[in-house]
Amino acid sequence: MIDVFLLLGSNLGDRRTLLLEAIKRIETGVGPVLRASSVYETQSWGKTDAPDYLNQVLLLQTEMTARQVLKKILAIELAMGRMREEKWGSRTIDIDILFYGDAVIDEPDLKVPHPEMHKRRFTLAPLAELAPEFEHPLIKKNILQLKNELIDDLVVKKV
Numbered sequence: 210m211i212d213v214f215l216l217l218g219s220n221l222g223d224r225r226t227l228l229l230e231a232i233k234r235i236e237t238g239v240g241p242v243l244r245a246s247s248v249y250e251t252q253s254w255g256k257t258d259a260p261d262y263l264n265q266v267l268l269l270q271t272e273m274t275a276r277q278v279l280k281k282i283l284a285i286e287l288a289m290g291r292m293r294e295e296k297w298g299s300r301t302i303d304i305d306i307l308f309y310g311d312a313v314i315d316e317p318d319l320k321v322p323h324p325e326m327h328k329r330r331f332t333l334a335p336l337a338e339l340a341p342e343f344e345h346p347l348i349k350k351n352i353l354q355l356k357n358e359l360i361d362d363l364v365v366k367k368v
Contacts, residue, residue, distance in 0.1 A: 210270040213240070213278060214307040214340065216323070216332055217265045220253060221301045224263040227289065231302050232267065234285045239278055240271030246335035251365045254331060259299045263368070266307070266335040275309040279319050282306070307336065311346045322347060330361040 253259035282304040290301040314321040333356040341353035
């Protein structure tokens with residue numbers, strides 16, 4: 210079994226219900242969720258005039274390959290009404306692979322660890338709650354160190 214960290218985000222509709230629905234679908238289609246962070250409300254990143262997000266990080270275990278996990282989460286997003294119309298656009302649900310064990314994957318449509326996560330408070334705040342000592346395999350710093358070194362001043366608050 211591989212430990213996988215996923216980031217969930219939603220800024221359209223009933224955001225909390227959408228996060229819960231995504232978790233159910235992930236548990237059914239990918240693997241059991243071992244732990245879930247608190248839910249955080251965050252200002253929209255990249256497109257500041259969009260509604261605020263609810264974000265949450267999950268730790269799950271799976272026997273699937275990273276490519277299979279990606280295929281499943283993309284199908285979950287689509288089934289839950291995700292539209293990809295503009296970069297950083299609003300969405301019913303967004304599911305990103307943050308880490309797949311300690312693997313480093315650099316393919317055109319699959320990059321693990323997530324290439325921007327170390328710059329984003331909305332990712333590192335919930336991730337640090339679950340795995341403060343987990344070491345980023347490329348940067349060689351743990352999650353708490355990365356969070357403490359952030360220059361991102363986006364408002365991120367536990368709800």
